[in-house]
Every structure is written in structure tokens, then in C-alpha cells.
Amino acid sequence: MDKIQKYDVQIVGGGLAGLSLALALGKNNIKTLLIDNLEDPNKTNKTDGRTTALMESSVNYLDNLGIWKNIKQNSCKISCMRIINIVPPNKISDEVIFESNKIGINALAYNIDNHILRTELCNEISKFKSIKHLFNSKCKNAIQKNDGWVVNTDKGKYSAKLTIGADGRSSTIRKCAGINFKKKDYNQSAIVFNINHTQNTNNTSTEFMYPEGAFTFVPMGKNKSAIVWVEQTDQVNKLILNNKLLKQKFIQKSQKMFGEIEILTKPKSFPLSKIIAETNISDKLCLIGEAHHGITPVAAQGLNLSLRDSAILAELIIKNKDDDFNKILISYNKKRLKDIKTRIIGTDIFHNFSRFSNPISIGIKSIATNILNRMPQAKNQLMKLGLSFPDGLPNMMRKNNKI
Numbered sequence: 001m002d003k004i005q006k007y008d009v010q011i012v013g014g015g016l017a018g019l020s021l022a023l024a025l026g027k028n029n030i031k032t033l034l035i036d037n038l039e040d041p042n043k044t045n046k047t048d049g050r051t052t053a054l055m056e057s058s059v060n061y062l063d064n065l066g067i068w069k070n071i072k073q074n075s076c077k078i079s080c081m082r083i084i085n086i087v088p089p090n091k092i093s094d095e096v097i098f099e100s101n102k103i104g105i106n107a108l109a110y111n112i113d114n115h116i117l118r119t120e121l122c123n124e125i126s127k128f129k130s131i132k133h134l135f136n137s138k139c140k141n142a143i144q145k146n147d148g149w150v151v152n153t154d155k156g157k158y159s160a161k162l163t164i165g166a167d168g169r170s171s172t173i174r175k176c177a178g179i180n181f182k183k184k185d186y187n188q189s190a191i192v193f194n195i196n197h198t199q200n201t202n203n204t205s206t207e208f209m210y211p212e213g214a215f216t217f218v219p220m221g222k223n224k225s226a227i228v229w230v231e232q233t234d235q236v237n238k239l240i241l242n243n244k245l246l247k248q249k250f251i252q253k254s255q256k257m258f259g260e261i262e263i264l265t266k267p268k269s270f271p272l273s274k275i276i277a278e279t280n281i282s283d284k285l286c287l288i289g290e291a292h293h294g295i296t297p298v299a300a301q302g303l304n305l306s307l308r309d310s311a312i313l314a315e316l317i318i319k320n321k322d323d324d325f326n327k328i329l330i331s332y333n334k335k336r337l338k339d340i341k342t343r344i345i346g347t348d349i350f351h352n353f354s355r356f357s358n359p360i361s362i363g364i365k366s367i368a369t370n371i372l373n374r375m376p377q378a379k380n381q382l383m384k385l386g387l388s389f390p391d392g393l394p395n396m397m398r399k400n401n402k403i
């Protein structure tokens, strides 16, 4: 019979939520196992093609984890967000611009390539003997025992006092723990790729609100942007297979605002849905990131939300490591639910509202834009609200709190 290797904490899933949690725990000498079904990013140039707009609190977390200094130069500051309403068939109706300097902050977010972020997290993890990082390892199932869960992988069996499911929307850990979830399919997908263009981004993220979905340029540099282009899924399936059609439609939708363009990466598609599990905790087990909650990318909130799961859970474990882990999980559950619920409801409303094309919705969108433009204080308050957190931030997400 295989010998079962024991850890304090085992994390299934080496996405950005799982990696950041493993690093925070390992840095604090907590014996941690990370079961990651992906390859070592240093050995592959495979990338999921996505970038992430990280809010200041997420950047602080990465800085406190010791990695931001190495990747900062690869990020792009976003100091303005420009939302442009489009009415059918393809006409600009009005727009609103949110500027970070109007609320006294340097940036609304920093945009970074997910592959760079993953590589740096893996490299930092490799410096700590307290973390065992198993690449190319898939969790097959997990079985509950008296002293914790035993995880079966294609590489062996492991157990820990605490098991974390950070294994994304189709979480195996969630399934093995018998935790149900609700899913809402938007019947839309996002096409993602990077482009060069002749017009300067001026550190502005530009979001065209088309009735069929948002069409967004997120700056990656002066003349480079990450495109997140939302359409009905059947339309996406056609576009992704036809480069000529994709480029033609792209130029039309970008309203010729970005000059000459060159597509740099292979377009990839991501189906959009909202998903929420009925709970994020069970006996000696916890779900974080998209294993518990998945939202639409329209407001660039998903990973920021997952990093807050990671930081808050890490802080609770580190501060109370001699306590019963179930007690820690109850505190975690209490601290997270408000933030998660608010973001899920908020992004769902924003997503649905932005895609309605009937005359009443178009009218309401236009009135809302007008009000915001006439009342700068209301606009600034809205910006502050989007960047605030109902239950405050953990220390790990505040400036200069080295972990």
C-alpha cells in the first residue's frame, strides 16, 4: 500500500489563487503541499493568453509576498477608464471617463500578463523548503478521514490537517466534499488576444459597451493592449476560426480609435458564466477562488476577489496555526461572504444592464452617463465604491506589510 505523505495544508489547483496562498503559507513555515496539474511555466511558453487588471490591494499583496518588484516593469498602469456607450448598429452615443487622480490615487489598477504572474509566483515558491510544489499532478479524488482529507493524485496519496480546493470552476474538491453550486450561463464568450496599435493608450482602459457585449482595450503599454471582446457564443465560435473575418469585425468595432493594428497572439475564447457554491467551507476543507465563486470579466474583479480569499485565509491560518482549523474556517467564512456576494450581484447587474439593447435600457444608460458627467462628485463616489471593501482589507493587502 502507498505511504500517505502528511502536510499541514494541502492545496489543490495551481491557478493564481492557489499559488499565492501556497507562497504566503510557505513563507511562514507552514508545511504546505501544492497539487498543480499544469507544467512548470519555466519549461513551457504555453499561456492562457489573459492579462489581469490588479487593484492596488492585490498589488500590495504581491509586493508583500516579495514578487511585485520583479514583475512591476512588465505591468502597465491604468489611470483612466473610459466607458463608451454604443447604440445599434454601430454608433457612439455618449461616454464617461473615470480618472484615478480625481480621487487622489495614482492608479485604478495595474495590468499584467497572467503567464508572467504565474511564472514569478512559481519561482518564488521554489525558494521555500516548506512548500512542496507538484507540477503535472492531477487530483483524482479526495476522501474524508477522521484527521482530515486524503487526496489521491496520479503521483501518490497525500493528507493534511486542512485541504483547500483552489481548483477552479469544475472543482474536484468541491464535488468530493458534496458541495452543490449554482451556475448561470450567459450564452456569451470572451475572445482574448493582444495587439499593437499606432495610437497611444495614455494608460487608459477603453470599454465599448455594445449591446451584444463589452469590447475592451486594456493597456499593456503605450502602443499595446489586451483585448477582451464579448459576443454571443455562436458568433465567437465563427470568429475564432476565421482570422480575416475577426480582423474585419475588430476594426469596425474599435471605431478606428486605435490607428493601425497588428494582432500579436492567437485569439482564445472563454465561455462566460456566473457560478457560486452553496458554501466555501466544510469539515477541515475550504474552497477559494473560482472553486467557490466565478464572475463575468466585464468589471475586471474576478482574480482580485480570489486574491482577497487567499490573503484573508493565509492571515487567519498564520495567526492561529495552533488552533483547531475548523474554528479558523468559520472565521474565514464570516469574513468573506459579504465581499463575495456584493461582487457577484454587482457584476451580474452590470453585465446584464450593459448588454440590453431595447430603447428603454439605451435611454437609462444614456441618462446614467449624463448624470455622472454632470455630477463629478457622484462619479468619484462611484469610483471609490468600486475600489472599497465591505469588511476592510487584511494586513497582507496593505502597503509594506512584508509576509
Ligand SMILES: Cc1cc2nc3c(=O)[nH]c(=O)nc-3n(C[C@H](O)[C@H](O)[C@H](O)COP(=O)(O)OP(=O)(O)OC[C@H]3O[C@@H](n4cnc5c(N)ncnc54)[C@H](O)[C@@H]3O)c2cc1C
Residues within 6 Å of the ligand: 012, 013, 014, 015, 016, 017, 018, 035, 036, 037, 038, 050, 051, 052, 053, 054, 137, 138, 139, 140, 166, 167, 168, 169, 170, 171, 172, 190, 192, 228, 270, 288, 289, 290, 291, 297, 300, 301, 302, 303, 304, 305, 306
Ligand atoms: C477573459 C477573462 C479576463 C479576465 N480579466 C480579469 C481581470 O482583468 N481582473 C480580474 O481580477 N480577473 C479577471 N478575470 C478573472 C480571473 O482570470 C479568474 O478569476 C482567475 O484566474 C481565477 O483564478 P483561480 O486560481 O481561482 O482559478 P483558475 O485560474 O481556474 O485555477 C484553477 C487551477 O486548478 C487546476 N485544476 C483543476 N482541476 C484540478 C485537479 N483535479 N487537480 C489539480 N489541479 C486542478 C486548473 O488547471 C487551474 O490551474 C478574467 C477572466 C477571463 C475569462
